Amino acid sequence: MNCKKIFIFLFLLFSFSFTFAENINKDIKTNTGSIILDDEKIESQDSNGIEFFRSKQLEIIDSIYENNTMGFLRQIDRARDRVNSLSSDLNAIVNDFENLEGRRKVITKRYSMIKTSMTNTIRSMKESEKSMSKRLNEINRQTKILGELETKISYLHKDLKVNKENLKRYTNVLYRINNDFYGKGSNIDDIKLLVNSENIANSLSGEEVIQSIALKMNDLMYLISEQEKKYLSYAKNILFIRDNNKIQVRKYQNELKNYEQQKIYLKKLFEYIKEDKDNVDSELNNLFNEKQTIENKIKTINNNILKADMESDSEFHFSELFKNPERENVGNFFSWPVNDVSGISAFFDDPRYKRKFGADHLAVDLVVEQGSEVYAPANGIVYHVVNNDGPGLNWMILVHKYGYVSVYLHMSKIVVNQGDYVKRGEIIGLSGGKPGTRGAGLLSTGPHLHFEILQNGSHVDPINYLDLSIVRNKNMLPPIYRRKYLTDSLARNTDMNNIKKITGNTVEERRLNYLRANGIGEFSQLSLWENASKNINVDIDLGICIAASESGLGKNLTTPFNVGNVGNNDRGDRVGYDNAQQGARVIYLTLSNKYLGEHTQITELSRFGNKDGTIYASSDYNWQNNVTRCLSSIKGYWIPEDYSFRKYTGNSDLAFTSY
Structure with a gap:
């Protein structure tokens, strides 16, 4: 190779490197202004690196010009080594820059997610502010009505007291007259008349007075009766408003x-923005452990489950799952994991x-109130739990028979632990999803439960395994589910129409109105039922409906205050209680x-679904039918026949305790 060719080769190498460096420099400049990095500092560092490369290239060219041909030949090896060395330096610079760019993209994505989450949270908080303001106004309005009613009932009470005193006086007058002149059989007693002979004329003319008093007494009794009705009406309204205010x-x-x-x-999100350093990455891992990452984890976990010998003992005690009875793998195998689903978002x-999100949705999102109980939809083993106090996504996995796995996201609280065996209908946690609340994750837009099912490693549509007849409005279902809705409705034992x-x-x-319309005396008061169910993990409405089914909420009592017929039997044994609350x-x-x-x-709870075990009611259908209709x-x-009636009675304060 002659000097001319060598020179051209080095010149082209230099030109290529210079152009490449210029492009890098241009890329750096076009990416300035980010909130993530100190770009001026990066640009300065990268520019110095490129200048260093340029100066080294010029040194090589200068050394070529300064030496004669023979000297150049002697320097060829050294020049090649230096070019290789500089190329390595350049590659290092490019790699560093690409790493920075990679970090920039990751962080930019994170901040985009943070911004979305903050927007959702702020929007939710504004809605909460309006809701709280509206609720306070309603409490204030009802409190004023309560004050007016209490004033009215106070005056009415005074009037009733006066009228009852007058009635008592009239009664005493009549009694004295009756005692002074009349004997048995409502006839005038001759002896009494003789004793009072000095005033015979006046006494006999007192018949008109007696009639007048009797008429006044009659009017007074009617007035008292009307006042008592009004008094009871006011008292009932006061109790109703007080109960409603308590709810509000x-x-x-x-x-x-x-x-x-x-x-x-x-x-906390603002802190993440301000503290964008490597040492916050560990804290961010859970926060950004969103659905795609979870999908990967589910696949890994599912593969492990499929490989495992589930019927043998292991840390998860799968043998307990297999030894307990379970439904057959047909039709609607799963129960609903939440009650009172207001919609499917x-x-x-x-x-x-x-x-909207650029990803497949291999689940159903069930819209329920924040903090609703989440139930195991079938017998299962708790396989995986993420239950942090920070702002990350809380979720869990259950393993069931027949190769089923169920997954739950956006949990505000999880009350079971990895390895636990759970029964169908047992509480496993509380739902969440309200932006910015515990366990909701970064991108949740409202309260709901994300529920997914896998069978033998593949995702399946949960709707195909649930009883659709409980859906409030069939019109919210896409057309592909309408036939299933009709089939499930026709299969129900209860005539829902x-x-x-x-x-x-x-x-x-509705609970207040139901008690008001059907309850007798104290059994119509919500406070009685709230006190009766206090600290017991049973749905308050189940107790009300049992009382309605057994005794008409006090209308058909066979023993004192026993509205649930607890202890009564077909032999005629009867158990009474001291007061209404004790009976409830x-x-x-x-x-x-x-x-x-x-x-x-x-x-x-009845022979309807429990042929051999312990039960509450011996009826095989009527009791179940009456209770589900009432509920x-x-x-x-x-309400489905397998309605889960247990309630969470633990600490309901879901505020973050730590980060």
Whole structure:
């Protein structure tokens, strides 16, 4: 190779390297202004690196010009080594820059997610502010009405007292007259008349007075009767408004707790923005452990499950799962994991979801109130749990028979541990999803439960395994599910078209109206049922409906205050209780005793669904039918026979405890 060719080769190498370096420099400049990195510092460092490369190239060219041909030949090896060395330096610079760019893209994606999450949280907080303000106004309005009613009932009480005193006086006058002149048989007694002979004329003319007093007494008794009716009406309204106010205050307190969580969440996100350093990566891992990462984890876990010998003992005790009875693998194998589903915001493989989030949705999103109980939809083993106090995504996996695996996302609280065996209908946690609250994750837009099912390693549509007859509005179902809805509805034992509907927009309002319409005396008061069910993990409405089915909420009592017929039997043995609250509370205590305490679904409480085990009612159908109809009227949707009636009684404060 002659000098001319060598020179051309080095010149081309230099030109290529210079152009490449210029392009890198240009890329750096076009990416300035990010909130993520100190770009001026990066650009300065990268520019110095490129200048260093340029100067080294010029040194090589200068050395070529300074030497003669023979000298150049002697320097060829050294020049090649230096070019190779400089190429390595350049590659190192390019790699460093690409790493920075890679980090920039990751962080930019993170901040995009953070921004979305913050937007959702702020929007949710503004809605909460409006809701809390509206609720406080309603509490204030009802409190004023309560004050007016209490004033009216106070005046009415005074009037009643005066009228009853007058009636008592009139009664005493008549009694004295009757005692002074009349004997047995309502005839004038001659001896009494003789004793009072000095005033015979006046006494006999007193007949008109007696008639007048009797008429006044009659009017007074009618007035007292009307006043007592009005008094009872006022008293009932006062109790109703007080109960309703109590409900509104509780809801306000729950909204306030969520609001406080959201404030803490926003503060933490701001800290992440300010502290964009390597040492926060470990904290961010859980926060950004969103659906794609979880999908990968589910696949890994599922593969491990498929490889394992599930019937043999292991750390997960799968043998317990297989030794316990379970439904046959036909039809609607799973129970609903949540009650009172108000809607389904995303279906399996929903194209709307994919357009919005750019990913497949291999689940159903069940819209339920924040903090609703989540139940095991079948017997299972808790295989995986993520239950952090920070703002990350909380989720869990259950393993069931027949190769089924179920997954739950956006849990505000998980109350079971990895390795636990859970029964169908047992509480496994509380739902979440409200932006900025515990366990909701980064991209949740509202309260809901993400529920997915896999069988033998493949995702399947959960809707195909659930009873669709309980869906409130069939019109919310896509056409592909309408046939299943009809089939499930026809398979129900209850005639759902013949259920009496109770007015009210919420279950609390319907509960109040149901008690008001059907209860007798104290059994119509919500406070009695709240106190009766206090600290017992049984749905308050189940106790009310048992009392309605057994005794018409006090209308058909066979023994004092025994509205649930607890202890009564066909032989005629009867058990009475000292007061109404004791009679109501014994229902809840019985459902939690050592015989019935393991039951989780109403189908297990009668011979309808429990042919051989311990039961509450001996009826094989009527009791079950009456209870489910009553529950449906209060809950506002068609209650399934396997309705899960247990409630969470632990610490309901879901605020973050640490980060």
